[in-house]
Amino acid sequence: MAEPRELILKLGQKITDRIGVKVTENDPEYWGLASVVTDEMAEVALAMKVRVPVTAAEVAKKCKKSVERTEELLEEMSVIGVIEYNWENEDHHKQYVLPMFVPGCAEFMVMNKEQVEEHTEIADFFEQMARLPLEKVTPMVPLGGAGIGMHVIPVEKAIPANQQSASVEHISHWLNKYDKYSVGACSCRRQQRIRGEGTGDLEDDLCIGVGDMADYCVETGKGRYIDYDEVMEILQRAEDNGYVHQITNIDGEDKIFAICNCAVGVCNALRTSQLFNTPNMSRSAYRASVEPEKCVACGRCVEYCPAGAAKLGQKLCTKDGGHITYPQQELPDTTKWGPEKWNPNYRDDNQINCYDTGTAPCKTACPAHLPVQGYIKMASQGRYLDALKLIKTENPFPAVCGAICNRRCEDACTRGTIDQAVAIDEIKKFIAEQELHAEKRYIPPMLNYSGKPFEEKVAVIGAGPAGMSAAFYLKKMGYPVTVFEKEKRPGGMLMNGIPSFRLEKDVINAEIDVLREMGVEFKCGVEVGEDITIAQLREQGYKAFYIAIGAQGGRMTGVPGEDAVGVETGVDFLRCVNLNEEGVKLSGKTVVIGGGNVAVDVARTALRTGSSDVSMFCLESRDIMPAADDEVAEAEEEGIVVNNSWGPKEILTENGKVTAVVFKKCISVLDENKRFSPKYDEEELLTVSCDQVLLSIGQSIKWGALLEGTKVEFNPNGTLKADPVTYQTAEPDIFTGGDNYTGPRFAIDAIAAGKEGCVSIHRFVHEGQSLTLGRNRRQFIELDKDNIKVETFDNAKRQVPGHKAGDAKHTFRDLRSTFTEEQVQKEANRCLGCGATVVDPNKCIGCGICTTKCEFDAIHLSRDLPDASRMVKSEDKLKAIFPYMLKREIKIKFKGRKK
Template sequence: MTNERDFVQDPSYKAKDPEKEKVIKKLGEMITDRYAVKLTHSLGVDDPEYWALDDVLTKEEAKFLLSFKKTRVNYKPEQLAKMNNMSLEDTQKMIDHLVWIGVLEMNRENPEHTKQYDVPIFVPGSAEFMMMQDKLTDEHPRIASFFNLMTQMPLEGMTPNIPMGGAGVGMHVIPVEKAIQTQSQSVSVEHLSHWLKKYDKYSVSQCTCRKQQEMRGEGSGEVNGEFCIGVGDMAEFLVDRGTARYITYEEALEVLERGERHGFVHQTTNIDGEDKIVGICNCAPGVCNALRTSQLYNTPNMSRSAYRAHVETDKCVACGKCVEVCPVGAAKLGQKLCKKDGSKVEYPLTLLPDNTKWTADNWNVNYREDAKINCYDTGTAPCKANCPAHLAVQGYVKMAGEGRYMDALKLIKQDNPFPAVCGAICNRRCEDACTRGTIDKPVAIDEIKKFIAAKELNESERYIPICEKDDGGMWGADYKMAVIGAGPAGMTCAYYLRTRGYDVTVFEKEDRAGGMLMNGIPNFRLEKSVLKAEIEVLEKMGVEFRFGVEVGKDKTISQLREEGYKAFYIAIGLQGGRKAGVAGEDAEGVESGVSFLKRVALGLSKDGNSDTVKLNGDVVVVGGGNVAVDVARTAARSTDGKVTMLCLESEKEMPAAADEVEEAKAEGIEVKNGWGPKEILTKEVDGQIVVTGIVFKRCTSVKDSDGRFNPSYDENDTITISCSNVLQAIGQSAEWGSLLEGTKVELGRGGTAVHDSLTFQTGEPDIFVGGDIGHGARFAIDAIADGKKACESMHRFVHKGQSLTIARDKREFIELDKDDISVASYDNTPRQVAGVKAGDAKGTYHDLREPLTQQQIIAESKRCLGCGATTVDLNRCIGCGLCTTRCEFDAIHLTRDLPGCTNMIRCEDKIGPVAKYALKRNFKILFSGDKNTK
């Protein structure tokens, strides 16, 4: 990260024209807001005020600007011509050029309503105007650093003494209007509608903060576009200088509404006095200079609105959506349950300078990282913390209980586009961690999700999300994204890339989407009609699928680059099986479990009956995971013989889900624990080596003293099982083919791709990986979580100047301490159990599991203890109201706690309020001690 205080003047600089140096220094001292420099006339060539003006102005232009004597004083062209002994024609040419640069500002604030001009301050003012002019910044890229420094340096010594409302130092947060509509004590200037109705002209222009950070290589994924609305004379000024276009009132509303949808903060200028602004910005928190500066100096008074957010804990369900959108990290997840001693968990407030001596030690230099801390160290709801995708579990459980099924579906799909799939096959880590499980049994979270998702299987009720980039529309052909592999990781990445406005193509070597979900997981666990319905949503969104295309063979990555693809997400899964490394593995009748499942799945897809793939005689399945259980249960449907499943682990250590093991046993499958393969027995029949049995040896321990997988055996304790088929489900392997030829992607342990654990970027910058091919075999929900994270990285990568890490939400959550909680009361309804359809499970490939009934869903939702909740740090909150736009439970509201923040003060008049507040503050520090007011 670039130093916030970086100076970019060449240390060997020497003025070519001493007279120009003198003029530029004088002009910089006139314009600057750094009072120490202004009063001492100490501006040097290393100061940004000097080198920025020196870059863009001639000596004659600087002299012309000095004729204004001071900033923000208006003159007509006729007056300026006389003051500079110039013709009116030459004066107008000079004015037009300086307006183009941005060091002169036009307004019509005079009785004749004619054009007048003034020299603006740097920020808000000429630094921004210069940044708007693309040709100028192309020629003078140091302007970006100049703009950054001018938002900070003038405020360094002043920030602790700035009273509520900012005293006219810059931007001012204005709340989301619908969040304060019921506030009877609100005043007109706190409403966006007031400002739009006050003016008759509107323009829209690019965001200079986004552009600045892009140029500095410190973008945080909030890509530049048309976000800033100019009003009145400012709209005309910006259009005249070619940096904006006129829009209608309705279009201005659309810009504001879209900004709220994408999580941008509304801010107005606060330098022109009462009831005056020049524009409304939709500010991205990771790049906005006003927000960044107040966060850097830990002084939210500089820009906060009159409001602060308050949470009604009883209504809050810890969905975390308010936390995700909070621009300053004021909202974090915590818990609502008391500790065992009956006390509540106390959450700290950020220290403010009100009653505290304020030095650089109090600054928050890591503010861009701290703003994305989701959870207090004391933890929050274990269900959300333990879900790899961190779904809003309490939220959709609550909605389901209230019958708000489509709302629940939308909430789930913010983090998981395949709820029906996960409802059928998830390994339910949320339930394993559920706080209710400490009382009796966990909430049936997955059954509730399955019920919700089933509503979407009806095509008329499907939820299709809005797909657009931050400033509307789509990115188009210049930003095409390629996803290789149509499994859960790849399709999730494609889903979220599409919601962000990208043209996405998914390349899949098979003839259908789904990956192992379609070609590996048996139908009796995941009905393919369910999966197809959720895939159809991606197609309706506009995601393109190209089937039968094996990248590396039919198309190379190099060729795809030539076709215009800017980034690649490789999510091909682990398609191969692993061998045990024992004698006899090459015999007829030995097959990997993955291969067997795929053969059965493809056979079912062709004619829909179970006779396509048949096994003769007894079957032994080697392995103890969920895949092994799937293999064993599928084998039981494919043979008339006996199926036996053996694994290294003890019954308690088996990685397979306990309920799936019980289902296998109920289908007549024998499970033997604590055995590892020693040798496959074979014989020759008609010239072919075939399986006759398998010898197992006793496994005495699976892991070594360091906890690593390193089995130990008793070679003398063996058993022999006769069989005709051995299906090995002891792991999966990577099958890369020629996919990586010509790339710098490296392979690591197990043949997976080496990549950055946060960004998923490989040694080839435009290639990202995820899912099993990135980290080894896990579960569908892990792949889904990876897909969304990869989307964020690819989005940032394809746009210049965007960092893959700055201000990134790492989605890290901690579960509360379940050993130190007190549950005073709870609904004592037992866990609801889903029914089973009539029929012989072993005799069908269909899923006989029934979903819960509507009545059961209501009953089950009440079992949730609602142990998590959002907590707002009131000292940090800036009252933007974005949190209220995300809450679906009416649990967070704005309250007008700080009416003084509504004050609007002219820039020239700020010294009085600042000095008055500084005196009051220093008096409090002196006589009441150095402590924080809460």
């Protein structure tokens, strides 16, 4: 091992931020410099004082070099990032500055992209120098940060006009103070990308230099000049993406050199309040609080809160008449603080959405976790387009779901414990009717960190709900997305597996048109694996694939006679009818085998295609029959007979054509472990004559040659193996979701999977991004409905939508009406408003991002911590720290004695 270089050791010691540390060759102060700083450079730097501006001539005199050579070395070190410069003097001559490591040369060295990509240890150097100096001192830092590092500055429009504020709390104050601006890539994002710990927040032109720093960044290749208008565009885009504004905090109240737009998952400065649980280092003078009576638990503030301070809770009284109390983060003000108080998992813990006490059951039960209370409240206010926008944050197909959703939100609704659940789906269906009118459609704008489209092409294979959901969110982020569909039209099982009397084709087409208007490209009639392969698509530049072909095949029973003419799977039957409603004709008696929602659709469709008599037979008893109660009731209203607890034994034939089905009595469906294992009474038989048999006992996946030549693995049931969080398969660039991953489920399950697929693909196609780190796991807990007391509520009865005129069993048109506007208002007022956001004031850093996401004016900032506005020079940090440190020590001792 080479001997340590003494000059580099001395330089590292000179500019370290760590007090009382003797730098060795094992420390980042040494190895962070050693790879790019020569001994001659170190000689020049050692002739300078930290943070004291000097000219090249003054340095040359001390380091005993010529002015020309000294200036040459200073310029080289400026490009490297070890030196900065300014013109802050009376005659505006150039001065060189040896900064501290952080914020300073460790950060500037990472801003040199080519350098840090060649010497990746510089990324580790920056990460450690932004952390190690703070491990001991952070608990002793008073509000305002004591001139160390960075300082959160609130979103300006979040500062209440009626509250006193300091000029330093306004971005406009700092922008008006300077007349030059530059922008460059975020060094924290770059550092984490190189370290493989990116959280999907990508490096780009997000960090704004002001004044002389703007000149320094441009002249050393670390940024470009921008004007005031572009500064404002960047700041607005940062707020839209949930990034926190921070200003440098080492030069007192009269000077900053940068405004950063920080993402908590990668930001070294914000990490102080998250990792060490010491928010004094970074918080602003403000804290957020919620007005529960206005809050609707939509969760937007929770999703964007960078500190994990906002979480969903509930606002109903408990049975004893009290309110739930929520825990608050412990602070170091009066407590000894060390690693046992830190939170190394802060990036993941910040993504916890909900307190253990739970929140609104409707949001919890929905697989896509729609902001149900939110869009119901907007509907009650007549804000239908706003409600549609809110729904589309989680579900791009509200009209489709309004027609076919299995309404788990309603099953869980707290109002159902009083009388009847709120008709959530009917309200959503009314809101979603906006989509059916082209002039009222909501076309989501592209939203990403840069404001520019991405170049990485993504292929979605399968145009069902999972695939189109992934395409929707990918396109919304700015990706060029192509959807490949082997059928002649997009829609998947929505188009080909659900009859029109339940889901009209114009409803599906209207929502698909939104994707087209967004710029999603559909290539229909193209079967990947046959017409083109994944390998060929890779050659065309596609960087990732989302496999969502669904479960489009039927299943056979395995009983004798099922190969007879007149026996068909229900899935194939529905597909034929959906492709040509007038062309499929049945006659005589039809037996449908199966008890799920698809079986009900098959039976009702058989009736509409001419069958004179339709009966259903299923293994399950009526109480555990998987089909929805309302759908079974509609089938029975149309004359379809449902026969429970029967399973097929044999299909009788004559001349190769079906004549009857022999059923045997099913006495149980599940075994003691709740696994499917039907048992029969073979002595109790029933023979049912018929002209056709439609098998609807499950679905299968037709893979064809799609995945040939890939490393993708399959489960025994034919579904794909994939990571349950990221949906990534054994082939790294192939992701999946929907029925071909889970087995047959509902459209809303597929939609939720599509959005998660988008999250993974976004991270995957950019190097250095973790698929899991800092990822919102979308886990919610239902409030305890057995421990609530609802004292007042609108006692109106649940509204019931009307029906259009017509004979239901003889038409493929959907005769179900939507609510009238009056019904929507009445039904929306029945909502109990169970959930609300709760803010932990000890975790809140006062950035104000939450206020920009709330559509209900329910969350606000208040200036609770005016001392946090105080900014001091780094040289004076001990003057600020010592008084606070002494007071804290006294409090800790007093607290100990009291115990």
